[in-house]
Amino acid sequence: MSDEANENKGANLPALTRQVSELVLAGSLEHAEEAFSQAADAHGDYAVAEVLSTLPPQVTALHLAGFDGAKASVATLLVPPKAWADSLAYIAATWPDNMIEDDPERIAENLFNHVHGIVYANDDEDRRHELLQEASSTDHGATVFAILWSLAPREILEVAGEILSKGRYVTGQTSADSDIVPLAIDLARASEDGWERSLLELFPDFRHSAEMADVELPEDPDEESEFMQRSTRELLYRLRKQVPSVRSMPRRGTRRSMGTDIFS
Template identity: 65%
Template sequence: MADTADNASPSYLPAISKQVTELVLAGSISHAEQAFADAAEQHGDLVVAEVLETIPPHVTALHMAGFDGGKLSLATLLVPPKAWAASLAYIAATWNEDMIEDDPERIAESLFAHIHGVVFGTEDEERRRELLLEASASDFGATVFAIVFSLAPKEMLEVAGEVISKGSYLTAHSSSDNDVIPLAVALAQASEDGWDRALFELFPEFRHSADLADAEYSDDPDEEEPSVLQRSTKELLYRLRKQVPSTRTATGRTPRRTVGTGIFG
């Protein structure tokens, strides 16, 4: 596979973008991925990144929702940080209410697999930092990370304490082996603001990291209500669903008004 797109003419991009968009909206995710592979083979990997910058973010969300950390995807490996961050605004449109009601943790685990696959699919520390920085910079991004962190709320309090006490010397080590912890640590290292936003989205009664670091969950199994107020996974999933923008008021990255209409259908 070629490493650059030097031999590709810009005239190829509209055709490839149109092809990928139509395949994704038709539900042919595997064919869209093959179109990416063919374009990369012929013109270089950078073409995939350029296409992902030009197609609408809800199309990127629909495409990438078909892959998780266990499935290889060129889109996962090459998506530009800003394009990925924008697509996260639409990812909740791929869920239905029955899924949210019946098994919210399964959705959160799938979302974690998606984020983990994108962030840790690269060995480039600068790209990883940019991915986390862009993804956590918005309200919906904070909700996305809060959903993932809701899978391990006690551990998040531990990480909050580590952030306060160790600062830039923070590492992914903790008393727990939960898989979410390395992502939380990576986010805290990449963006202090992004980490705080996600943390306070999960724990809405706290507004200062130091106070949150002092909070503790009760170990009493008979205690009905946790002493720390947190939003449940289900509540956060619904919050993100309400934050999905209307494709009719999106940023206009496609001239076709009908693209993405009825995205919840």
């Protein structure tokens, strides 16, 4: 057993889990962060990760929704990939009811900040890939990424074509700069299946990403396209409908893997 694990034998993790849950549900996110920081100082990062792995996913979603790349968070740095992936099933429950209808792009941008803040919290590439693999392995995760892609559909189609033609040598060069493109490439590298599923969530008429190679979207986003594309608002409502009852835990998606190794 590691020294860090041995040290945690003296830590009362169930009590810390209860404390953090109560603070988050009471809206005291800063105090919950203080509790995490104190636990990390006293018992190491392992204690915080253990607590985050045992928190109910709806509590984790509520806590992490209060932080993005612009706000420092111990939980953001240490949340286990599986715990984060499960919490994404509840993220839509944290949005104000009227905002989906009135300002869907703002919600999507906040969601991007949340995902980006978790995935790029540090420079650990293995952790980044594990986070992306876990998050995209569920139906709700595919919808989350589709929401992000809906903010830049033309660039996403361009990078999808580049991935198909260049594989691991993809550069991510598109007709317009977008912070979303690097995340898309990292998802494709971490999980081909997760990347493809997220594409098909945004463009549901297609059976495989290869069918999108010659798709051209209109220059004017308000102009109707001959190819079905779910709007940001539609995807937000779709994710809202996927929020499970708090009586049940999120389940793995049943969608089958499609395609071969695009980076082989």
